[in-house]
Amino acid sequence: MAFTFQINDDVVFNHDERLLAKAEANRPVLKQRVIQPTRLVDIVADEAGLNGYVAVDNEQDVARLTDYPQGRDGSLVLDFGDHQVGHFSIDIDSVGSPMDAPLYLRLKFAEIPAEIAADSAEYDGWLSKAWIQEEYIHLDTLPTHLELPRRYSFRYVELKVLDTSPKWQTVFSKPQVVAESAVEATDAPTVQLADPQLQKIYDISVKTLQDCMQTVFEDGPKRDRRLWIGDLRLQALANYATFDQRELVKRCLYLFGGMTTTDGKIPANVFTAPQLTPDDTFLFDYSLFFVSILADYQAQTNDRAVLDDLYGIAKKQIQVAAQKVDPQGALRLDDAWPVFVDWSNDFNKETAGQAIFIYTLKQFITLAHLVNDEAVVEYETLLAQMTRYARETLFDDQQQLFVSGEDREINVASQVWMVLAHVLDDNQNALMMQKMVAQLFPITGIATPYMYHHVVEALFEAGQTKAAVQLMKDYWGKMVDLGADTFWEAFKPEDPDFSPYGSPIISSYCHAWSCTPAYLIQKYL
Incomplete structure (x- = not known):
């Protein structure tokens, strides 16, 4: 895996207050549910468990929590039964002699x-340890009702007493989380599938999406809690197939549209707290995906009102991207505006980038016709040039696969995105994907559900x-087998502990770009 932080502190952003006001008008009121833990568990080493650990029942009854006082180094682990996103609270008291020292307590929140x-x-x-979900707290007097101000993403909570004094012990009661989301589980229609494994995959996909739907479509409620445009595109598609909460999509479109650079470019992500702030990170394909989302x-x-408001911004993404296309129709990117495709930098991304531009350009032309843009001919010409270059130069007739870069590398991403862009006809796409499966499967070196989504969708599009x-089943189903309550930010079936x-302590085990099986199942099965 590889990632490069961008620092572009010389970039100046517009703030279109009219568009941002429309974003605010579509801000959802979060729905809250009070959830209590279902059991007390022990965390034990087990080679079969993800990263070598599992949660097992102990003989203690969570309904009798006050029967289990804890002194120095004592601990309890609460299991809330499913993944939760929200605010935690608990009542704490002392038993024994008078409280002659503070309670020193550590609370640790865990998704796995x-x-x-x-x-x-x-x-x-390389990511900040500030994302680790644990709190160290001194409480000078008990009893108290402890409400933690921070929001957490978790299933398990460990209550670890670091110290009291030899004279008294700590007792806990009434632990709960006020779970929050823009939607309720019951807002999505019930789907009954004949295949039990696909049913589990579908249900967990919906839960993943729900927990990422907050005041924006977050990429992950544990980390980074941001609106990323690549995640948004996939979340919106899954949302249409399930909750169909359109106002939240509209809000996110207006947030991106309201904060572009002075040359019109869309940032890869935006922060929404404490104030609306566009990030100084720019990815070629993410900017273009604004067109796709619209x-x-x-x-x-x-x-039509949203289209009229945002068409010009979508058009600007195409215009800026078109500056990177040479007269032969070849996309020529540089390090200043990289194409993402996937976290991994172990494969050449040039051909995938070309295909993504073709994919989004086709969508833009559809929008251009809807608004009667007379300049549509210019973009149809660009599409023809880029498609011709892809067919005549990037497609290897002998291997019947697309190549990428000076070394004419053959990789999964090139084939997948060319299929999604429908650069070849249906018969050629089917043959190409059959060859890809035969030559490049099982997939290795790719660890994101984001890329796996596109592989699966390309297979469906090619009739496979x-x-x-x-x-x-091999990818998301493997996560289910490993105990997933929600689907993860990163996963390698060949290396499950990756x-x-x-460290698992910083990884996100509820992540937006992993929620798409619900969409894929609804669309293709």
């Missing part, structure tokens, strides 16, 4: 059991339904 076992002091990854929204809603379903940060 291995996070409880991980020692945060040993974490030395086109998908228009197809779903026929909301059996292979698409099998890959969905973390891009070197």
Whole structure:
């Protein structure tokens, strides 16, 4: 896995207050549910568990929590039964002699059991350790009702008494989380599938999406809690197939449209707290995906007012991107505006980038016709040039696969995105995907559900339904087998314990770009 932080502090952003006011008008009121833990568990080492740990029942009854006082180094682990996103509170008291010292308490919140076992002091990854979900608290007097101000993303909570005094012990009662989301589980229609494995995958996909739907479509409620445009595109598609909460999509479109650079470019993500702030990170394909999100929204809603507001911004993304296309129709990117495609930098991304531009350009032309843009001929000409270059130069007739870069590399992403862009006809796409499966499967080196989504969708688009379903089961189904309550930011089936940060304690186990099986199942099965 690889990632490069961008720092572009010389970039100046516009703030279109009219568009941002429309974003605020579509801000959802979060729905809240009070959830109590279902049991007390022990976290034990088990080679079969993700990262070597599982949660097992102990003989204690969570309904009798006050029967289990804890002194120095004592601990309890609460299991809330499913993944939760919200604010935690608990009542704490003392038993024994008078309280002659403060309570020193650590609370650790975990999406998977291995996070409880991980020692945060040993974490030395490239992401900030400030994301680790644990709190150290001194309480001078008891009893008290402790409400933590921070929002957490978790299933398990460890209550670790670091110290009291020899004279007294701590007792806990009434633990709960006020879970928050823009939607309720019951807002999505019930879907009954004949295949039990696909049913589990579908249900967990919906739960993943729900927990990422906050005041914006967050990429992950544990980390980074941001609106990323690549995640948004996939979340919006999954949302249309399930909750169909259109106002939240509209809000996110207006947020991106209201904060472009002075040359019109869309940032890769935006912060929404404490104030609206566009990030100084720019990705070529993410900027173009603004066009996709607008086109998908228009197809779903026929909301002409949003199209009229944002068409010019979508057009600007195409215009800026077109400056990177040479007269032969070849996309020529540079390091200043990289194409993302996937976290991994272990494969050449030039051909995938070309295909993504073709994919979004086709969607833009559809929008251009809707608004009667007379300049549409210019973009149809650009599309023809880029498509011709892809067919005549990037497609290897002998291998019947697309190549990428000076070394004419053959990789999964090139084939997948060329299929999604429908650069070849249906018969050629089917043959190409059959060759890809034969030559490049099983997939290695790719660890994101984001990229796996596109592989599965390309298989469906090429008529390879059996292979698409099998890959969905091999990838998301493997997460289910490993105990997933929600789907993860990163996962390698060939290396289940893999973390891009070197530790499960910082990884996100509820992540937006992993929620798409619900969409894929609804659309193709």
